[in-house]
Amino acid sequence: MSCAVKILLRSAIIAAYELGRHFASKAFTRESDSDRDDEDEIQPALQLPQGVKNYISPAGHARLKAEFEHLLRVERPHVVEIVSWAASNGDRSENGDYIYGKRRLREIDRRLRFLTKRLDIAEVVDPLSQQNADQVFFGATVTLADEQGAENTYTIVGVDETDLGRGHISWVSPIARALIKAREGDTVRFQSPAGWREVEIVSVDYRSST
Known part of the structure; x- marks a missing residue:
């Protein structure tokens, strides 16, 4: 693989990460290889009080669905492709592209789980x-x-x-x-x-x- 292609791929993974930060909520701030309960990753301001309904406007509901679809069908496959390429380059422990991509995948997956839960309990009010x-x-x-x-x-x-x-x-x-x-x-x-x-x-x- 030429140096030019490698540079382009490295730029792509950085761009994907930054794009994801734009779409993803700031609710997720901690990093870990192990799965945590998603509610532990949510800022207090985003947590629903026990037993209350998750009211949301039609516009807000549409925005959450659009974010979910973008992460699932556009950004995640793109990052997976980049991580696969990075993994083929040898030692993963010092492979910045691989580490960066895996971190972004964890963030995407946490956000997808969060959005799934929120959309499942959403009650749209016009x-x-x-x-x-x-x-x-x-x-x-x-x-x-x-x-x-x-x-x-x-x-x-x-x-x-x-x-x-x-x-x-x-x-x-x-x-x-x-x-x-x-x-x-x-x-x-x-x-x-x-x-x-x-x-x-x-x-x-x-x-x-x-």
């Missing part, structure tokens, strides 16, 4: 089907005003859809639980890391939920 649109329930986009009058907007989503950068908060979070069943104009209190806070509900909207 915000647009909400009958009591004047109250806060799963899928609502809520604008809140704090004690100083500053406004922030949050969308209540599933545990696997949480994205604080976009204002998407889990429905099991303290603030979301405090908001459930409240209406526009209501004042609610919830416990934040900085202590108890009080906010007023400025608006409730389901049309802008994603």
Whole structure:
């Protein structure tokens, strides 16, 4: 095999690893050759409380399925091919391509197991089907005003859809639980890391939920 081909394959495995990091959740951080219970690899923010349903929006459910299909049908076969090539090059103990590829395969397999479990117990809830649109329930986009009058907007989503950068908060979070069943104009209190806070509900909207 020419040096040029080897360089291309080495670049491919690095690219596959970086692509996988983009698709895979940050929930998995520890490395080991042995299988662990997947729940041990999940950050506390992603864990479901005992006995609660795994509510998720249609868009969130579609994203999880798309990630699963990509990992299973595109990335994993690609990494397996690269690992097979690397294994044929001799001593595996000092073969960086082989070690790097096997590590990525473990990450992919853990993520696939996690996604399988989550999709199996997912209960899809379409915000647009909400009958009591004047109250806060799963899928609502809520604008809140704090004690100083500053406004922030949050969308209540599933545990696997949480994205604080976009204002998407889990429905099991303290603030979301405090908001459930409240209406526009209501004042609610919830416990934040900085202590108890009080906010007023400025608006409730389901049309802008994603």
